[in-house]
Every structure is written in structure tokens, then in C-alpha cells.
Amino acid sequence: MTTARLGAEHITRRFGSVQALTDVTFSAQERTIHALLGENGAGKTTLIRALSGLDQPDEGWVVDRGERVRFAGPREAFATGIAVVQQELALSPDLTLLENLVLGNEPTRAGVVNWRRARSRAEEIAESISARLPWDRRAGDVEVGTQQQLEIVRCLYRGADTLILDEPSAVLAPSQIDGLLRLLANLRDQGNTIILITHKLEEALSVADDVTVLRAGRVVHAQATAGLDRSALSHMIVGEDLQQVRAPRVTEVGEPVLEVTDVRLAGRQRAIGPVSLQVRAGEVLGIAGVAGNGQEDLVEAIIGLRPCRGGTIRFQGDDVTTASVSSRRAAGMGYISADRRHEGLSVTESLVDNVVIGAHRRAPLARRGWLSPGAARRHAAGILRRFQVRHGQVTDPASLLSGGNQQKVVFGREMSADPRLLVAAQPTRGVDLRGIKELQETLLRARDEGTAIVLMSQELDELITLSDRILVMFHGLPAGTFDPADRDARTLIGRAMLGESTGPRAVVEVDS
Template sequence: MILPLGSMGAPQPDAPARIGADGSVAAVPGGSGATPLVELRGVTKTFGDIVADDDVHLAIAEGEIHALLGENGAGKTTLMRVLAGLTRPDDGDIRWRGAPVHIGSPADAIGLGIGMMHQHDMLVSTLTVEENFELARPRPPLALGLADTRGRVAALTQRYGIDVRPDQRVETLTVGQRQWVNLLRILDGPEVRLLILDEPTASLTQSERDDVFRTLRHLRAGGVAVILIVHKLGEVFEIADRATVMRAGRVVATRPVAETSKEELAALMVGHAVETRLAGATKAPGEVILSVAGLQTTGAARDLVDVSFEVRRGEIVGVAGVDGNGQRELGECLAGIRRPSAGRIEVRGGDVTGTTPPELTRLGVARVPEDRQEHGLALGLRIWENIHLGRSASRHLVRRGVVDTARARRLAADLAARFDVRAQDLEHPVGELSGGNQQKVILARELGDDADLVVAMNPTRGLDISATQFVYEQLAAARSRGGGVLLVSFDLDELLGICDRVLVMSGGRIAGEVSGAGADRTLIGMLMGGEHHVVAGDVAL
């Protein structure tokens, strides 16, 4: 399918959309009465303990751009992968133009006319651009028609003004270029009736983004339905006809964009304020315990750029930001497993830049890694052994290389009891525990010695309410006994609920800082979107 799009120099005005001048969606087929293009009914998908999607109902009409909103982990991507045939749901069914369909494989989805552009593109990076196009061609001839493909790819890239040669290897492209190649490949393929885009704008520049949106509007004009996973509320109002908000695996609401507001969508996204909020710090913060100055990295997925901040005793400092804006790299630097290329990290005034994890443990720095199963635990080892992990510096437990296992078991039992790890006994592999109990094992190990400084990365991800509350209490306890806490989280609600102040990261930088309670969410949202030039008021930096 080739788009009716003019050259970049002269963008055509939007084709007549099916949206009234007042933005009403009455004209959208399926808005009421008409059969939707695709309908998800009661889709449920679980991964182990975690319910990604819980009885989701969603209907998408032809010729609409439908925004899908929600925090990280709300179940948006999993739902879309079900539509694309990449993930099989545990329960629920899918209707296509009213008729039940089975989407058991990507081939089924493609056959229906469903194209998906993934957050991390699905291109083979060792192949060239034209070979990737060729790979997705249905029923291609035995011999590769690369000359033909090359012509088409060249025409497409020229039309969209993308500086990509057809015979370029994909791994040499920028992230933005790869996204474009991915999109063009879908459009070059069999006729697409439903186009799914998972956060397409996250890694695009402003002008690239404008180009993508223009393309989407033209697709809409041709009757194509578009589902767009976005994080930026502004983009919803810029392009979408309707918006569906998901939270914790469920659809919270679907609203015509014309009938809603940013405030309403934001409120739906974060839900009602969590009842179990922590009281703020009772006393003023004390001396500086962690000081980060001019931190830089090179060669990371998202390099840090001149990151500087301080954490004082008796405060919880949050780090907000959309996933992939440098939080992971910051956490790795602080955990002693990534060496910064410049800058300085000090704990209690002593330089710890580039030090090792055991040294940090000795200094009383607790690290709660982002991915507890991958980084935090050895799942095949026993519970007590996982508590012992990282305590080898202790002279009491290891003498001349020999572990005093009786003592280590006793200590682990004490800690497990203190941190409410619920298990029959500590001889089970930690992988047999539920997610919440696994996190408690990490907390027991890291916080058990009354750590002075806690660096916690998304510590409540995937946990249920009571386990989440437990984590909050432990962080608050660290604060009230005079420790400092740095909490990295994608959950704004969580940050605003328990932090004394919140740093916002964007593009590897600290974009700004807001006070914890009562902070202006819009402001944070703008900082997250990298628009710190517009901020004012209570914003520092």
C-alpha cells in the first residue's frame, strides 16, 4: 500500500477526517451502533504471578486513531501483542468486523491486516534495510527481487525524507531511522486495516514525530484504524479521536478525546490517590549522605549527561521519568556495576566513584535492583543463600573462605522473620516464592543491617498492594532512623506519595526538581517530556 502523500516540502492538508469540527466522534463508525473493526472481549493474560491483562474489553472502529494510555506495567503492550499474534491470551476472544477470529500467530494477524510497530523494533539488525523489507513480503518469489525492493524502498524513503539507503545494514541506523524503516515496512506490505504503534514517539525528534503523525492522519483518512500507545498527554489531544486508559491490567475508561481533558485522563491514569500514604519526614533533613556531581557515562543505552544532586539524611528523594531516560544507568553507577566516564559519587563525603559492590555494602549502601529476578536474586539458590549473597564481607559469616552456614542460616532466619518473608522454611529455592516474598528477601538482605543509604529501583513493580505497602514502610523506616533513600520509579503516584522531593530525569539529564507532596503533576509531565524551558514556579535548576 502506497500512501497518497506528497513530498515533504509541501505537506498536504489533512484529508477530511470523520471527525466533526467540534471534535465529536459521532461520525466515527463504531462510535455507536456500527460494528467495530476489532473487538477484544474479556482478554486475560498472566505471566506467572503477574496478571498483565485482566478481563479487558476494547473496541476499535475503522478510521479512528485510538490512544492507549497507562503507566508502565498497565498491560498495554501485552494487550497489543495479543492482537499481533505474538502472545496467546489465557482467556477471552477477539472479533474482527463482528466475526470471531483466532489470532494464533503473527501470520494470522498479518493475514487480517494487522500491522504492529514495536517499541523495540522487530528488524533483523544484521540484515540490510531492503532485506528486512523482503523478509516481510508475503509469498515472495524464490529468488530475492532485491532490485525491485530496492526501488520501492528508495522511493518510500525519499517520499518521507528519510536519509536511509536501501542497502544499509539496519544496525548502522539511528533508533529514529529504525522506527521509520519499521513503519514503512508495514505500509509497504499487504493492506493494513489496523495499525498498532507502541510508543512510536519515544525516541523520535520533534520533526520526525510530526512526520509520523501526518502519516497516521492520512491512514485514518483511508479508513485505517490506528492504536497508538503514548505517554504524553499532549499527543493524545494532538492526534487521537478516542482514548482508552488502562491501569493495573484493566481498562479504566474510554473517552472521546473531544469530551475529556488532560486532567481527567491524568487522573484516570494514576487512579485514586492511594489511601496508605506515608507521613512526610518529621524532622528537617540532616547532613548530606549521597552527593553526585557531574556524572557522565559513555556507551550506555541512554548516557547520563552532567547529573548532579544530593540526598540528605532523613529524606526520601524520588527520581521520576519515562523508562529509558537514564534512570537505569544512574542506578548502575550508584550500585558500583557501571563506571562513569566523568563525575564523582560521594557517600558521607568519601569518594566511591567506580567502587565495587562489596565495598558499597561495607559502607552501608543498600541496593535494590530494578529487576529482582534477573539482578537481585539467584532464583535456583535457597532463600537463606540469597540473603547471604552480598554479605561475604562479614567476618562473622566467612572465615578463611569457609562459610559458617549454621550462623548464616540463623541470621537469615532472623532477617526473614523481621522482613516478613513467608515461606515454609529457608531451604527452598527462592524462585519458588511469590514476587512479593522475593522482594522481601532482597529487602531483608539489603536493609537488614540498617543501611545508611538506600538506592531502590522500581522496588514495587509487579507487587500487590500489601507487598507494596510493606516496601514503603521499609523505606520510611530507613528514613526515620536517619538514613537517606533514593527511590527510582516509573510510578508517579508512588513518588508523590512517599518522597520528600522528586527529581525528574529526561534524556539522561536531571530536568528539574519538585517538592514531593502537592507537587504539580502537569509540571512533572512537562519535565518528563524534556520541556524544562517552560517550567517556572517551584521548580529548581
């Protein structure tokens, strides 16, 4: 016998002209993992905002243990045990994990915390779900997978029994994702209920008991996961079985566009370098690594966001080692930031303003340096259409778009500027199956037209599909360069990412 834990009855939610949810009824059973799936803009986040009291539906009810309720806010939902595990982790980096766990929760009694008791409770909870947390380390010093585990334990510590996670694996490396999935299974086995949003079908298939699929704001499928495979699930979500992108190269690689020589820099966690690499026109260099091994810092140095302490960066033959970000962009570098909400977009600004940022000094948008509003709107609308961004008005703030659609805006803006070098960090993060396929095809078309591409991605499959060579970073240094066409590429790269010896087949890059 199963018992309904949390669900919705006939929920409808409109935002102006956008109908985000229409008559949505769904139910997550107690002690199960329920996957909530659907394309970008399908309404997943809107639905869980209603379930957790963050947003109020226009019509319909939240169903809390069989009872129709309307949560006035997240506190009310939390009081009945419903918690959202935040994706933008709200931890204080200078406090220890234990301090973060305790202090965030008992503001009124801070100062009279019984640390010994707090620690033993925390340890007990963590142990019950086999989470291993270094309680005395600073939150800012542990990797994001550990921070996420802390968030989960924190929810339990505060008494939650129902956890909602919105694309939790988007920020994790493959090895960390396995850990997260095991943790979710343990949570369920301990009697908790999980609602999991993900774009990765393998995740849903491997841990979820049930799936509900949304399409354009309506429930189109709700069933047990048992018996489903990837192709069936893909059909349920997009109406077809999407094939992986495959794109044989159509042109030869050209001149070197980017030459990084013996670059050293101070990274977030460690010193980086010396690193040397080269990317030619019409070539994709993949950069792999477990988060925190310096690949993010390296990419920032290439685009000019992080100063070099040694070595040189040449772009189209010119030394740009000390050039500003804007002059590098003006010279033809495009950048897709891994952090779209803080760097890639200005979420409070309109879609038009976001799309024309960086493009506004070029004709046909500008006349004598001033932006023509009509041209800007037309330009933005064209890009949004071409990249199939689901949006309302072009004058709406970017914050109103769903996560995946925000990513498409950044991608579209950078690609439409026709860069000579595109530095793409996690370009498909948060994007749905169909969108990933389109973005990947766009990257490969740009490659064929002669753009040099540096692709940093957490997705090994994506790197293998798109790259001509893959550089692995480990502890701030190159751990080898690999040929993705190699039959054993996956294994070899995986090992190099963990710092294991890769044997004679790794080609260490000097100046290829």
C-alpha cells in the same frame, strides 16, 4: 457509520490457578484509537496477545472484521493486517534505519533488494504520517523515540492497517511522547486502527476515541472517551479518584551519604562529566534529562556498573570509586534498575530466588552462609504481599508476572534490604496508578527514615513531587540544579533538559 475492525467475543484465558481473562468481549472500530486500560495484572497484555495470535484463548473468539477467527500464530494475524509494535525493539543496531526496515521483512529475497524503490516507499509512508526518519543513520545511534517510529513505519511497510501498542510511552521522554501521540493520531487519520495500552490517563484522554477498562480480567467499562475527564477515568480503573502523593518532610536531612566529585566516565553515547553531586541522609536528589544525556550512565557509575575515568565517589565517607557492585551493595547501596527484564530481575528464576538475590548472605535467611529454603520462601512471600504483587506461586518464574508486577518485585526487594542509599532509575515505570502512589509513598517513608535517595525518572511530575533538589543533565554535563518548590520549576527544568539557557535562577551545583 462505524465498522468493527478487531475485537474479542467471550474470551477466557487461565494460567494454572490465575484467571487472566474472563468472558472478555470488546471491539475496536475501524479508523479509531482504542485505549485499553486497567491496573497491573488486569489482563491487558494477555488480551492483545490473543488478538495478535501470540497466544490462544481457552474459550471465545477473536473477531477480525466481523468474523470469528482463531489465529494459530502471529503470522496469521499479520496476514490480515494486525501487527504488534514491539516494546522491546527488535532492531539491528549496526544497520541503518532503511536496512532495518527492509531486511527484517524479506529474508528470502535479501540480496536482490531494490534499494531505490524501498527508500521511496519508506519515505512515502513516513511522510503520510509525518514521521521524520534519518534513513541512513545506524539504528543504534538514534534515540528510542525514533526507533519506535521506525517500528511503526515498518509495520505499515509490511502492510499492516491495525497496530497494537503495549505501553509504548513507558520508554519515552515527555517531548517524545507528544511526538508519539501525534503520530498515532496521524495513523488513524490515514485510515489505520490503533489499540493502545497505557497507564497514563492523559494519553488516553488526548488521543483515544474509545476506551475499554479491564479489572481483574473482566471488562468493567467500554465507552467513548468524549466527555470523560481524568477523575472519571481514574474512577473507572481503580474505583476511586486517586490523589497525588504529598508528603511533607518529617525529619531533617543528615550527614552526606553520597559524594560524587568531578566524576568523568565513558557513557553509552558520549563522554560524561565532570559531574559533582552530594546526597545527604533523608534527602531525595532527582536527576532529570532527556534520555541519552548521560543520566543513565551517571547512575550506573554510582552503583558501580560503569567505571569512572576520573574523580571520586565516596559512600558514607569511604572511597568506593573502584569498588565492585557487590561490595557497594553489601555496604548498603540499593539499586532499582531502569531495565528490569535484563538487570533488575532474572526472569527465568523463581520469585523466591529473585527476591532473595542480594539478601541471601544476611540473617535471618542464612544459616552459616547457606540459604534456608523455608525462610527464603517466607521472606519472599512477605515482600510480595507487602508490595501487593499479583502472582501465582512464589516458586513460579518471574517471567509469568505482568510487567508492572515485575517492577514491584524489584522495588520490594531493594526497599526491604533497608539501604542507606537507594539509587532508583525509573522506579515506577509500567506501574499502575495505585501502585505508583504506593511506591512513591514507600520512597518518601524511606527518606523520612533517613535513606538517601538518587531518583532518576523520565516523569517530571514524579521528580517534582518527590525530590528535594533536581539536577538536570544535558549532553553529559550538569545543566543546573533546581528547587522543585519553585513555582516555575517545570518550565525551568524543561528548558534545561533541552539545553536552553536557564537564566540566573539555576543554581549550579558545586558542593551544596
